[in-house]
Amino acid sequence: MSTAATTETKTAAPAIEKIKVKIDGREIEVPRLTADWSGKLTPMTMIQACELAKTDVPHYCWHPKLPVVGNCRMCLVEFGTPALGPDRKPVINPDGTFKIAKSPRPAIACATPISPGMEIYTKTPAVKQMREGVLESLLINHPLDCPICDQAGECKLQEYSVDYGQSASRFVEAKVHKPKAVDLGPRIMLDAERCILCTRCIRFTRDIAKDDALGIINRGSYNTIATFPGMPFDNNYTLNTVDVCPVGALTSKDFRFQMRAWFLKETKSVCTSCATGCSVLFGSREEKIYRYTPRDNDAVNASWMCDAGRLNYKWIARADRLKDVLVRGQKSTWTAALNELSDKLKKAPVGSVAIIASARQTNEELWLISKLKAKLGAISDSIARVGDADKLLVSADKNSNTNGARLTGICFTEMGVNLQPITDGIESGKIKTLIVFGENIAKHGVNKEKLRDSETVGEVVTEHSLTPELLAKLETLVVSDIHANETTKLAHFVLPGATHAEKRGSFTNGKGRVQKFMKAVEAPGDARAEWEFLHDLVHNVTGQNGFVTIEGLFNQMAKEVPAFSGLTWQAIGDTGVTVQI
Amino acid sequence: MSFQATPELEAEVNELISHYPVKRAASLMVLHAIQEKFGWISSDAVQWTAKKLELQPINVFEILTFYPMLRQEPQGKYAIKVCRTLSCALGGAYELHHHFCEKLGLDAHKHGPQTTKDGKFTVEFVECLASCGTAPVMMVGEKFYEGVSHKKADEIVAGCK
Numbered sequence: 001m002s003t004a005a006t007t008e009t010k011t012a013a014p015a016i017e018k019i020k021v022k023i024d025g026r027e028i029e030v031p032r033l034t035a036d037w038s039g040k041l042t043p044m045t046m047i048q049a050c051e052l053a054k055t056d057v058p059h060y061c062w063h064p065k066l067p068v069v070g071n072c073r074m075c076l077v078e079f080g081t082p083a084l085g086p087d088r089k090p091v092i093n094p095d096g097t098f099k100i101a102k103s104p105r106p107a108i109a110c111a112t113p114i115s116p117g118m119e120i121y122t123k124t125p126a127v128k129q130m131r132e133g134v135l136e137s138l139l140i141n142h143p144l145d146c147p148i149c150d151q152a153g154e155c156k157l158q159e160y161s162v163d164y165g166q167s168a169s170r171f172v173e174a175k176v177h178k179p180k181a182v183d184l185g186p187r188i189m190l191d192a193e194r195c196i197l198c199t200r201c202i203r204f205t206r207d208i209a210k211d212d213a214l215g216i217i218n219r220g221s222y223n224t225i226a227t228f229p230g231m232p233f234d235n236n237y238t239l240n241t242v243d244v245c246p247v248g249a250l251t252s253k254d255f256r257f258q259m260r261a262w263f264l265k266e267t268k269s270v271c272t273s274c275a276t277g278c279s280v281l282f283g284s285r286e287e288k289i290y291r292y293t294p295r296d297n298d299a300v301n302a303s304w305m306c307d308a309g310r311l312n313y314k315w316i317a318r319a320d321r322l323k324d325v326l327v328r329g330q331k332s333t334w335t336a337a338l339n340e341l342s343d344k345l346k347k348a349p350v351g352s353v354a355i356i357a358s359a360r361q362t363n364e365e366l367w368l369i370s371k372l373k374a375k376l377g378a379i380s381d382s383i384a385r386v387g388d389a390d391k392l393l394v395s396a397d398k399n400s401n402t403n404g405a406r407l408t409g410i411c412f413t414e415m416g417v418n419l420q421p422i423t424d425g426i427e428s429g430k431i432k433t434l435i436v437f438g439e440n441i442a443k444h445g446v447n448k449e450k451l452r453d454s455e456t457v458g459e460v461v462t463e464h465s466l467t468p469e470l471l472a473k474l475e476t477l478v479v480s481d482i483h484a485n486e487t488t489k490l491a492h493f494v495l496p497g498a499t500h501a502e503k504r505g506s507f508t509n510g511k512g513r514v515q516k517f518m519k520a521v522e523a524p525g526d527a528r529a530e531w532e533f534l535h536d537l538v539h540n541v542t543g544q545n546g547f548v549t550i551e552g553l554f555n556q557m558a559k560e561v562p563a564f565s566g567l568t569w570q571a572i573g574d575t576g577v578t579v580q581i
Numbered sequence: 582m583s584f585q586a587t588p589e590l591e592a593e594v595n596e597l598i599s600h601y602p603v604k605r606a607a608s609l610m611v612l613h614a615i616q617e618k619f620g621w622i623s624s625d626a627v628q629w630t631a632k633k634l635e636l637q638p639i640n641v642f643e644i645l646t647f648y649p650m651l652r653q654e655p656q657g658k659y660a661i662k663v664c665r666t667l668s669c670a671l672g673g674a675y676e677l678h679h680h681f682c683e684k685l686g687l688d689a690h691k692h693g694p695q696t697t698k699d700g701k702f703t704v705e706f707v708e709c710l711a712s713c714g715t716a717p718v719m720m721v722g723e724k725f726y727e728g729v730s731h732k733k734a735d736e737i738v739a740g741c742k
Contacts, residue, residue, distance in 0.1 A: 215639040217646040228638035229624060 016041075022119040023053040030114065037065050037207070043113035046120050047075055050109060055122055058131060058160050060138075060246045061198035062110035065303050067207055070111040072138075072198050074160070076130045077109045078102065082117040090117065106130060131164040139169065141176045141221070142247075143193045151248030153261035157196070176221045184214075184225075185233030187253050187307055188241065192224040195249035201225060201241035208304065209237040209392065225249070236306045236390065243293060243303070252291070254311055259283070259290045267520035268295060268574055272360060272500050273309035274387075275397035275510035279575060280305060282313075282501060282520040289313050289501055289521060297575040300513055306394050313501075316521075320484045322496035323525025334526065338533060341493055342540030344433070344476060350377035354422045354431045356466075357382050357410045358438030359399035361530060362505030363514065363564070364550060366401070366408040367557040368534040369437065373410070375542045379425065381418035382411040383439045384462045395510050400500075403508040403581050407563040416462055423465040432475040437530065438497060442468040442486035480530060496527035503529035504550040506572065508579065514567065515576035516554075584625030590618055594633055604634045608644050612651050621652040649693070657696045657703035659741045662720045666709035672716030678706060680731045684738060702741070 016031040030049045036042040045068070050057045060072035082090040083101035091099040098117045106127070109120070121127065138157065146152045178192035197216060202225070206212040213233045217226045227233045233241075242252045264283035271278040271292065279297035283290045292313055294305035325337045345353065353376040357369045373380050382405045385398035405411045411418070425431035445467040471477055471490050479491035488494050502523040506516040523529070531553060539545050547553035551569040558564040563579050571577065586594075593614050598607045611633065615626050622645055631638040645651050661681055665674045681704045682689035685697050694705035712718045715727035721737060729737070 212637040213639060215643040217643055219647045226639070226642075228627070228642050231638060 019114065019116040021049055021114050021117070023050055023055050024121060024123055025119075026053065028053045032114075037063075037067055046077060046079065046107070046109035046112050046114055046118075049114050050077075050120065050122060057109045057122055058156075058163070059110060060156055060196060061200060063200055063203075063244055065208070066200060066203045066244070068111050069199055069203065070108045072196065073108060073134045074131060074138075075109040076106040076134070077127055078106050078121040078124050079112070080119045080121075081115055128164065131160070132166075135160055135164045136166070136170070138196050139165070140171050141178075141193065142196070143175070145191070145194060145248065148257075149191075149194065149248040150251045150256055150261070151194075151245075155248060156246035178222065178224055182224075182226075183232075184227055184250075185238055187311075188233055188238050189251045189253050189256060190225055191249050191251065194247050195225055196247055197223065197225070198246060200244040200246065201250055204241050204244050205233070205235065205237070209235050209240070211235040211237075214241075236308055236394065237304060237392065239307045239310050240294070240304045255291045259285060264290060265520070267501075267518045269500065269517040269520065270400070270507055270515045271305060271309040271312075272400035272507070273306075273312045273398070275395040275399060275402055276301065276393050277400055277507050277509035277513065277515055278305040278309060278393060279515065280310075284501075284520045287521045289316055295574075297515075299575060299578060300509065300511075300515070301393055304393060306390075306392075308394070315483070316499045316501050318483060321524050321527065322481060322484055322488065322494060323527055324494075324496060325526055326488075326491070326494035328492050334528065334533060334536075337493060337495065338536050338540065341478060342537060345372070345376060345537075345541050348376060348433055351379075352431060353378040353433045353435065354425060355380040355410075355435045356419075356422070356437070356439055356441060357405060359383070359385075359402045359405040359411070359415065360438055361401060361404075362500070362503075363401065363404040363408065363508055364505050364547075364553045364557055365437075365530045365534055366404050366410050367561060368531060368538050368547075368553075370408045370410055371538045371542060371544065372435075372534075375538075378435075379418055379422055379431075380410050381422065382415050383419075383441065383444070383464065384415040386462065397510055400509075401507040403510065403512060404506075407508060407561055407579075407581065408557075416464065419464040419466065423470060426466075426470050426473055429473075433478070434471070434474050434476070435478040435480075436487060436491075437480045438482065440481070440485040440487045441466045442471055442490055445470065480533075482527075495530075495533060496523075496525065498523040498527050498529040502527070503531065505529075505531065506554060506569075508563075508581070509576075512579045512581035513576045514564065514572055514579055516569065516572050584619075584623050584629055586629055587618070590614065594630075598634070605636055605640070608634060608636070608641060609648075612641070612645060616651060621655045652694070654694070654696065655700070656694070658701050659703070659721050661702060661704045661737075662707040662710075663704070664708070664710040664712075664716070664718050665706040666713075668713035669710075669716040669718060674706075674717040677717050677719065677729055677731070677734060678704065680734055681738070684735070702738075 016033050018029045019032050020027055020029050030044055030052050033041045034044045034048055047057050047062060057075045059075040061069055080100040080102035082098035085091045093099050100119050180191050180193055182190040182192055184190045202214045205214050213227055214225055216223050239252055242250045263285045267282040269280050269282050271280045278301035279295040280292045281295050292310045294301055294303055296303050325332045325334055327337050355373055355378050357366055359382045386396055387398050389396035444461045444463050477491045478493040479488050480495035480497045481488050482497050482499055500517055501520045504519050506514055508514050535547055547556050554569040558567040567577060594611050597610045598604050601607045611630050612622055615622050627641045628638050631641045663674055663678045679689040685702050687695045687704055694703050696703045710718050712727055717729055718727045719729050
């Protein structure tokens with residue numbers, strides 16, 4: 001069923017002519033055309049060629065994923081092109097090289113296309129002087145806010161000040177003061193004084209988020225980023241403007257004044273709010289997560305993520321996290337609970353066990369559950385979550401690993417078809433044990449009459465027929481979850497699980513991208529990563545062993561699950577691999 | 582105060598839009614047309630313009646806030662414009678402006694146009710009115726005054742009924 005996994009998402013583009021340019025004396029061959037911010041093929045610019053040559057060109061307004069405007073002038077470089085003789089042919093030096101006519105004027109690297117034989121000079125005294133001049137102008141009215149500025153530590157003004165700034169300002173006149181703490185929208189606060197008017201935010205919201213809500217109003221020294229009065233900046237992508245802002249002008253109300261950027265430990269992870277699975281970085285300090293920021297991944301989310309996903313992290317540190325292993329309401333230990341449970345499962349007749357796993361669990365965990373399922377001859381399924389999608393990133397499928405659940409055989413293509421058979425099994429008494437992972441089924445279980453009227457509830461979770469009354473009929477209800485809820489209250493065994501921030505693993509997103517995520521913080525109390533105790537349980541029940549690390553577990557899974565064949569934990573890399581789904 | 586586009590304005594704007602290859606290019610002319618009819622451009626007028634030009638209100642608002650001669654507030658009955666470009670500045674334009682402000686109970690140090698509470702006068706600085714030889718010069722509405730002394734200024738105000 002599966003073809004070879006690839007790291008490519010698109011078919012190879014037609015061959016593009018390569019040209020040679022020299023950057024600071026080093027010759028490099030680069031494609032003449034390259035994809036611009038919208039993916040259209042356009043002539044490669046100097047700054048893109050310099051990036052390929054690993055030569056830094058400082059810039060503020062240029063962003064690889066946004067249209068080029070060339071307004072900050074920080075990327076000015078000197079350059080030369082092959083001189084043409086009277087015959088309009090390049091003049092050749094005695095040594096066979098092109099004679100270079102150096103341009104008398106500099107050019108902005110972000111908007112000047114390269115040409116064959118071009119030489120770009122980024123390290124000349126003139127270029128240094130130009131950068132110093134541009135930076136000094138940008139700093140004229142910039143406040144000395146760094147000690148209280150959220151951007152400090154990840155600020156382009158600070159970085160380039162180190163490289164091209166002066167220790168003291170020559171500016172003796174009064175600075176222009178602009179409004180501070182301007183409320184642009186429900187999640188964004190603007191400090192107009194810090195703004196360098198690069199217009200990245202305007203371009204982002206106009207061209208990427210397709211909500212042309214921001215603009216520059218007033219003029220001269222007093223111009224400032226603004227919305228139209230009475231129309232707050234409120235789309236689902238506003239917080240990306242905080243990321244693209246090269247200075248501390250746009251700040252996230254959620255993160256504002258919460259933590260200094262340099263204290264944050266950054267952990268590569270994946271957003272779990274929908275099946276898109278945006279690549280993110282967790283910023284955490286002392287076991288507490290302070291923010292999500294998107295991580296570049298052209299196969300999934302480019303450089304962006306939605307606000308809803310970004311702010312959906314507070315549940316991780318909620319007070320009602322499950323911290324103890326409970327057996328029939330009494331506090332227990334992992335060893336005791338798993339041993340008792342293993343004995344019960346080993347004795348369970350084939351067909352007497354049903355499993356409801358969550359499509360928010362990792363590939364590895366779902367695969368381990370599928371091992372249990374095979375051994376116990378269990379019927380299994382998962383609970384679908386549906387919601388609104390948009391054209392940019394948000395998927396209608398709100399489960400982060402629906403495809404993982406399908407590929408490991410936990411559910412069918414149509415998720416939820418087995419819920420009715422499970423209901424019937426419990427009703428008839430055939431199914432005596434139900435194992436539930438991460439799904440509060442009691443909350444969304446409604447009786448049959450009502451189910452016919454409404455397919456889904458206000459929340460995105462699909463309603464089903466497993467009512468609390470039905471669950472009470474079970475001999476054994478095993479529930480692993482993260483928060484205490486209606487279902488854990490009914491459970492005979494409560495196994496406290498870990499969130500994706502507290503463990504390693506991988507998800508398969510809606511397009512079949514397998515991405516791994518790392519551990520940022522410790523799970524509270526006795527809570528353990530599901531794959532760890534599932535490993536113990538699978539070992540006890542089936543006698544299988546051999547996956548004590550997530551690497552080993554993943555690699556073993558890749559050998560046994562056809563869709564993942566050929567993958568290794570290491571080969572997935574930071575941005576994942578696309579598999580056939 | 583809500584903005585009501587008259588059929589004449591609607592027709593004029595449609596005509597203006599037809600002069601340009603893209604609708605957005607007509608923005609400035611449409612704002613001029615609105616200001617001519619209403620004396621100022623309200624928030625509702627900006628939204629109406631944006632709709633007409635298939636833009637977002639912020640696009641029109643950018644233009645409105647860029648040009649000081651496009652007004653965001655209603656003007657007084659008599660608009661006093663005092664030139665402050667070099668010749669007039671040397672010829673006493675600031676003193677003249679101060680004199681008007683004091684006489685009409687306005688704050689001479691405040692930025693931008695100011696209107697008296699009764700809505701009769703608006704006083705503001707403008708740039709060169711092109712009569713540098715007879716500084717200081719000023720305008721009231723469309724009427725031009727040269728070599729304005731404080732005494733002459735008082736007469737001008739007294740003449741505004």
